[in-house]
Amino acid sequence: MAMTTANGWFFRSTAVSTPPHITQRTAAHHQLKSSNPLQTISSSPSITRRKSITTLRSPIRVLREDIEVVIPEADALLHQEHSSIDSNQEEIIGVISSNGVTEVEDEVEEEQTLNRQQIISKRESTKGDEDESDYDSRFKLRNGKEVVAEKAYLVGVELKSNSDGSFGTEESLKELAQLADTAGLTVAGSTFQKLANPNPRTYIGSGKVAEIKSAINALDVETVIFDDELSAGQLRNLEKAFGGDVRVCDRTALILDIFNQRAATHEAALQVALAQMEYQLPRLTKMWTHLERQSGGKVKGMGEKQIEVDKRILRTQIGFLKKELESVRQHRRQYRTRRLSVPVPVVSLVGYTNAGKSTLLNHLTGANVLAEDRLFATLDPTTRRVQMKNGKEFLLTDTVGFIQKLPTTLVAAFRATLEEISESSLLVHVVDISHPLAQQQIDAVDKVLSELDVASIPKLIVWNKVDKVSDPSKIKMEAEKSEDIICVSALNGDGLQDFCDAVQAKLRDSMVWVEALIPFDKGELLNTIHRVGMVEGSEYTENGTLVRAHVPLPIARQLTPMRQLCIS
Numbered sequence: 001m002a003m004t005t006a007n008g009w010f011f012r013s014t015a016v017s018t019p020p021h022i023t024q025r026t027a028a029h030h031q032l033k034s035s036n037p038l039q040t041i042s043s044s045p046s047i048t049r050r051k052s053i054t055t056l057r058s059p060i061r062v063l064r065e066d067i068e069v070v071i072p073e074a075d076a077l078l079h080q081e082h083s084s085i086d087s088n089q090e091e092i093i094g095v096i097s098s099n100g101v102t103e104v105e106d107e108v109e110e111e112q113t114l115n116r117q118q119i120i121s122k123r124e125s126t127k128g129d130e131d132e133s134d135y136d137s138r139f140k141l142r143n144g145k146e147v148v149a150e151k152a153y154l155v156g157v158e159l160k161s162n163s164d165g166s167f168g169t170e171e172s173l174k175e176l177a178q179l180a181d182t183a184g185l186t187v188a189g190s191t192f193q194k195l196a197n198p199n200p201r202t203y204i205g206s207g208k209v210a211e212i213k214s215a216i217n218a219l220d221v222e223t224v225i226f227d228d229e230l231s232a233g234q235l236r237n238l239e240k241a242f243g244g245d246v247r248v249c250d251r252t253a254l255i256l257d258i259f260n261q262r263a264a265t266h267e268a269a270l271q272v273a274l275a276q277m278e279y280q281l282p283r284l285t286k287m288w289t290h291l292e293r294q295s296g297g298k299v300k301g302m303g304e305k306q307i308e309v310d311k312r313i314l315r316t317q318i319g320f321l322k323k324e325l326e327s328v329r330q331h332r333r334q335y336r337t338r339r340l341s342v343p344v345p346v347v348s349l350v351g352y353t354n355a356g357k358s359t360l361l362n363h364l365t366g367a368n369v370l371a372e373d374r375l376f377a378t379l380d381p382t383t384r385r386v387q388m389k390n391g392k393e394f395l396l397t398d399t400v401g402f403i404q405k406l407p408t409t410l411v412a413a414f415r416a417t418l419e420e421i422s423e424s425s426l427l428v429h430v431v432d433i434s435h436p437l438a439q440q441q442i443d444a445v446d447k448v449l450s451e452l453d454v455a456s457i458p459k460l461i462v463w464n465k466v467d468k469v470s471d472p473s474k475i476k477m478e479a480e481k482s483e484d485i486i487c488v489s490a491l492n493g494d495g496l497q498d499f500c501d502a503v504q505a506k507l508r509d510s511m512v513w514v515e516a517l518i519p520f521d522k523g524e525l526l527n528t529i530h531r532v533g534m535v536e537g538s539e540y541t542e543n544g545t546l547v548r549a550h551v552p553l554p555i556a557r558q559l560t561p562m563r564q565l566c567i568s
């Protein structure tokens with residue numbers, strides 16, 4: 001059965017046998033989970049999957065669904081999905097790959113990996129009732145996409161102890177509004193408060209709580225989003241204080257939600273699921289409240305016990321996820337090793353979200369990676385070959401964007417993906433130079449990079465979107481002061497030749513100087529040196545071709561016996 005609460009919340013019972021308290025689920029989240037293999041609530045063939053819908057829900061409510069669906073079948077589900085992961089993974093790691101964002105493909109794959117138990121539970125839960133059409137009517141078209149028009153109110157806090165001169169509270173709130181928009185929410189209003197210290201009970205002061213409560217009533221707000229991470233107690237107290245069914249969540253939950261919506265590959269989905277569960281684990285106290293409400297009064301002891309059960313279940317799931325992630329990564333490592341054996345230098349694009357990394361990759365390689373004016377358009381690394389006019393080539397990898405206040409659980413979960421960049425020959429830091437907070441964004445990116453052990457990799461800085469600044473020539477003059485900065489417009493192609501030249505010069509610095517005598521029967525090796533190295537000179541001798549060149553390390557290794565030949 002499905003029912004709609006006063007503010008549009010959807011609840012339905014489930015046919016999967018679960019602890020009695022784990023019975024509520026939301027229809028919107030039902031959709032959300034389709035991008036997450038461990039949470040795949042796929043559907044009968046007639047029910048197609050939607051993307052870009054509002055999926056923001058209290059993390060605790062999300063949690064209940066996770067438990068509900070995954071536990072009975074977790075192991076089977078993991079194995080069942082593995083075959084499809086592999087092909088998907090190969091596609092991503094391969095030299096010429098797609099990041100698999102095509103919605104149609106996702107749907108097909110989803111149907112293929114449908115879990116039997118889920119089909120049964122889905123059928124039973126939909127049998128004879130109207131809940132699908134019920135929540136269908138909730139979706140509205142916005143910017144050509146289906147969303148639930150759900151109103152959010154944003155709250156920021158300026159802590160005196162936190163005046164490190166980076167993002168100001170108002171700027172940070174603006175970014176939070178962009179995040180909310182990306183998640184499909186409508187921002188109804190926002191407020192912020194200056195505090196010496198956060199209130200341990202409600203984070204903000206009681207006066208502010210009352211002010212927000214009035215705004216909630218006046219604006220018909222359904223979700224209040226805080227710009228900083230809140231504790232379980234603060235979340236609970238704020239929900240109580242605001243009353244009704246108003247949901248309270250924080251920036252971290254919002255970002256996790258966006259990642260969950262956007263995870264297009266199995267590895268990304270696993271990483272996000274892991275980050276969500278780790279975020280939820282210390283916030284499980286909400287269960288107790290829920291239990292109290294269900295029984296219509298206090299159920300001391302019982303609730304507490306249930307929390308322990310829930311925590312154990314969650315820890316088991318975290319264990320499953322980590323195991324599965326390890327196996328996916330093992331697979332990725334094999335492809336990486338294979339890729340490294342092809343000695344084409346790898347250049348990684350890093351940068352703040354929305355800086356234009358994917359647009360740059362698309363322009364240089366003719367790729368079709370999703371690039372849009374939304375935060376976190378890209379979650380999975382995509383690698384493509386860039387062929388320069390002079391015949392040289394390198395591999396270009398697009399990566400997930402960074403953001404200030406990046407949830408630590410996410411950084412940890414995505415560490416393996418990000419660590420790929422630590423094996424690249426060059427990092428290209430893409431900056432949206434037209435952004436008013438460009439410097440703060442650069443600092444935020446450098447902060448994440450400093451945690452990733454990439455200090456020894458040469459770096460090139462690209463000031464992108466020069467077409468958007470008010471005085472491009474001034475910006476270009478500024479950039480010319482440093483040989484590590486290149487100005488481009490990834491959108492109209494301005495400066496891309498300079499960019500390729502700068503990449504080549506930087507790559508040469510990371511290569512090894514060799515002089516080697518290549519026997520005539522090793523013509524293929526000579527071709528490779530010309531293709532990926534920088535040949536300074538070559539001459540034919542009786543015994544082969546004598547080359548002097550900068551080459552990538554793997555080629556230098558291959559050339560070792562020939563270098564000895566040359567020396568003797």
Ligand SMILES: Nc1nc2c(ncn2[C@@H]2O[C@H](COP(=O)(O)OP(=O)(O)OP(=O)(O)O)[C@@H](O)[C@H]2O)c(=O)[nH]1
Nearest residue numbers: 354355356357358359371372373376377378401490
């Ligand atoms: N005017 C202008 N817009 C650009 C330029 N480069 C990218 N954009 C726009 O900026 C937005 C973000 O571009 P993306 O390429 O998706 O940015 P990204 O860095 O890959 O973002 P994430 O994947 O979210 O990390 C898109 O709307 C692009 O069209 C540029 O040189 N000039």
Ligand SMILES: [Mg+2]
Nearest residue numbers: 357358377378
């Ligand atoms: Mg991108």
